[in-house]
Each structure stands twice: as C-alpha cells, then as structure tokens.
Amino acid sequence: MTSISRLLTAFGLALMLSFAGPAAQAQVNPTGSSVTEDALFEALGSGGMVSGRATIPDPEAGMLIKPENKDWAVLQGSTLQTLSIVAVLGMLALLAVFYLLRGRIRIEAGPSGRTILRFNWIERFAHWTLAATFIVLALTGLNLIIGRTIVMPLIGENAFGTLSAWGKIAHNFLAWPFMVALAMIVILWIVHNIPNRLDWEWLKLGGGLFKKGVHPPAKKFNAGQKIIFWSVVLGGAALSWTGVMLMFPGNLAGPAEWQFYQTIHALVAAGLSAIVIAHIYIGSVGMEGAFDAMGSGEVDENWAKEHHALWVEEVKPKALERGGPKVTTPAE
Numbered sequence: 001m002t003s004i005s006r007l008l009t010a011f012g013l014a015l016m017l018s019f020a021g022p023a024a025q026a027q028v029n030p031t032g033s034s035v036t037e038d039a040l041f042e043a044l045g046s047g048g049m050v051s052g053r054a055t056i057p058d059p060e061a062g063m064l065i066k067p068e069n070k071d072w073a074v075l076q077g078s079t080l081q082t083l084s085i086v087a088v089l090g091m092l093a094l095l096a097v098f099y100l101l102r103g104r105i106r107i108e109a110g111p112s113g114r115t116i117l118r119f120n121w122i123e124r125f126a127h128w129t130l131a132a133t134f135i136v137l138a139l140t141g142l143n144l145i146i147g148r149t150i151v152m153p154l155i156g157e158n159a160f161g162t163l164s165a166w167g168k169i170a171h172n173f174l175a176w177p178f179m180v181a182l183a184m185i186v187i188l189w190i191v192h193n194i195p196n197r198l199d200w201e202w203l204k205l206g207g208g209l210f211k212k213g214v215h216p217p218a219k220k221f222n223a224g225q226k227i228i229f230w231s232v233v234l235g236g237a238a239l240s241w242t243g244v245m246l247m248f249p250g251n252l253a254g255p256a257e258w259q260f261y262q263t264i265h266a267l268v269a270a271g272l273s274a275i276v277i278a279h280i281y282i283g284s285v286g287m288e289g290a291f292d293a294m295g296s297g298e299v300d301e302n303w304a305k306e307h308h309a310l311w312v313e314e315v316k317p318k319a320l321e322r323g324g325p326k327v328t329t330p331a332e
C-alpha cells in the first residue's frame with residue numbers, strides 16, 4: 001500500500017470512528033470501571049433482575065438481585081435510619097424543653113419520712129429484667145440501623161465489626177428473657193391497667209405534670225402509666241412476634257415476608273424506644289421520689305398521696321394492720 005493510500009485509509013477510519021462515537025458509548029462494557037449499575041441492568045434487558053442457575057432445589061438461590069430488594073435496602077438504609085434518629089433525638093429534645101420549663105417535679109408537701117410498699121420483689125425483678133434487656137436490645141438493634149453511619153466513623157471498622165458481632169449475639173439471646181419479663185408484667189399488672197373514667201379526668205388535667213398544685217386522683221397506675229404499660233405490652237408483643245419470625249427465616253414464604261417483618265420490627269422499635277426514654281426520664285431525674293418505687297420498693301407517703309391518692313386510701317388500712325407504714329427518718 002502506497003503512503004497516500006495508507007493516509008486515506010487512516011483518514012477514513014478516523015471519520016468512521018468520529019461518527020460511530022455516540023453509538024460506541026451506548027455499548028456497555030460490563031467490566032469497564034465507569035459502567036453504572038443502571039446502564040448494566042438496562043443492557044441486560046431484565047427489568048432490574050439478575051438471576052442465574054442454581055443446582056440446589058431452591059429457586060430463590062439463583063436470584064441474585066431483585067428490584068424489590070433494592071427498594072427495601074433504600075427503605076432500610078435511609079427512611080428507617082432517619083425515622084429512628086428523629087424518634088430518639090426528638091424525644092430527648094422534648095424532654096430537655098420540658099425540664100427547662102417545669103424543672104424536677106417535687107414532692108410538694110415535702111417527704112413525710114413514712115414509706116409504703118409500692119412494688120414487691122417479684123414486680124421489681126420483672127421490671128428490671130424487662131428494663132435491662134430492652135435497653136440492650138434497643139441499643140444493639142439501633143446499631144444495625146444507624147451503626148455504620150454514626151458508630152463506625154467514631155470507633156473504626158475493626159472495633160465496629162467486633163461490637164456488631166457481639167451485639168447480634170446479645171440481641172438474639174436477650175430477646176428470650178425480655179419475652180419472659182413481658183409476660184410477667186402482663187400477669188402482675190394487667191388488672192391495674194384497665195382504662196376507667198378516672199383516666200379521662202387525669203388526662204384532662206395533664207396529670208398535674210405541667211402545673212404545680214394540681215394532683216388528679218389515681219389508683220395504683222394513672223392514665224399516663226397506663227399508656228406506658230399498653231405501649232410496652234403491645235409494642236413488646238409486636239417486637240417479639242416479628243423478632244421470632246426474623247430469627248427463624250426458614251419458616252417464612254420468602255424474602256418479601258422477611259422484609260415485611262423487618263420493617264415492622266424496626267418501626268415499632270423506634271416508636272417504643274422514644275416512649276421508653278420519656279418513661280425513664282419521669283421515673284428517675286424528672287420526678288422526686290419516683291425511683292424509690294422500683295429501687296427499694298418503698299415510696300414516701302406524701303409522694304404516694306400526691307400521685308396515687310386513691311391507691312393510698314386502698315392500701316393504707318392494710319399497711320396499718322401490719323403495723324403501720326415504715327418510718328424511715330426519725331420524726332421531728
């Protein structure tokens with residue numbers, strides 16, 4: 001080939017390539033580093049589904065990628081993550097505002113120095129088993145949703161890996177004592193948590209939580225506590241049911257059912273965690289004298305009269321029969 005014909009051939013090739021440019025770009029090279037996932041799915045013409053052939057007798061095993069799984073991953077990685085953070089931080093912010101406006105709710109008449117038994121040891125054992133297991137379950141569960149975004153950058157990949165592996169074991173094992181304690185509080189307290197007319201009066205007065213000198217009468221549990229009780233019982237039951245389903249996925253019809261239970265589990269956990277944070281606040285720093293009910297089991301008589309006047313009327317005669325309320329400080 002002469003040098004002129006070589007030159008013409010090269011020119012012709014360059015011209016062809018320049019026209020063929022856009023078409024060449026549309027060709028997807030699956031191994032190219034710049035290839036996007038969406039372009040790959042489009043080129044495969046599979047509607048976003050990638051499947052292969054499996055030799056084991058499980059049709060699901062050949063399914064590598066499904067569009068529904070990607071939707072669920074977005075729900076899990078973004079929507080549930082945001083909801084969990086908003087639920088927990090939102091409740092903490094509300095409580096901070098409440099504390100700034102109302103301060104600690106005091107025993108207005110001051111401590112009397114006489115105490116009455118409020119919860120016996122079985123009730124306290126059930127409560128603290130439920131409380132301790134719930135707190136670990138909530139933290140280890142929350143770690144699955146927001147850990148990679150929030151905890152991993154703080155402690156590094158290795159520590160986060162170890163923490164999450166132990167967290168998963170703790171989550172699976174502590175679920176069982178949580179369920180036992182949940183059943184115990186249902187048996188012990190359900191009779192005291194049936195709603196009645198008094199609850200409506202209590203709610204109309206905001207339980208006296210927002211104003212000094214307001215003490216709506218209540219029996220063993222007031223309306224606010226009944227709301228906590230039923231949230232814990234119904235939320236705890238929903239968490240237990242969905243949790244057991246997730247622990248034994250072999251019994252489920254397929255990934256869609258697993259994703260359904262996982263989504264319900266995460267949503268209920270976020271909501272119940274926010275409610276429990278409010279409960280922990282009012283049962284500790286938020287109200288003077290409240291913690292003793294679950295600490296020693298004995299509450300100050302004046303605290304009891306201010307928050308559970310009808311309950312005091314009910315139990316005091318029995319306490320007197322047994323030798324009267326306990327005097328914890330010398331009378332002045």
Ligand code: HEM
Pocket residue numbers: 118127130131132134135185221224225226228229232276279280283284290291292293294295
């Ligand atoms: C470490 C934090 C906690 C503290 C300091 C705490 C404190 C208390 C106190 C003082 C009471 C008795 C209130 C009274 O005498 O009327 C109580 C009751 C109760 N607690 Fe807790 N608790 C904690 C965690 C939890 C958790 C995590 C749960 C459930 C998951 C829970 C569920 C309940 C329920 C259902 C009641 C009965 C209803 C009520 O009084 O609101 N507690 N708690």
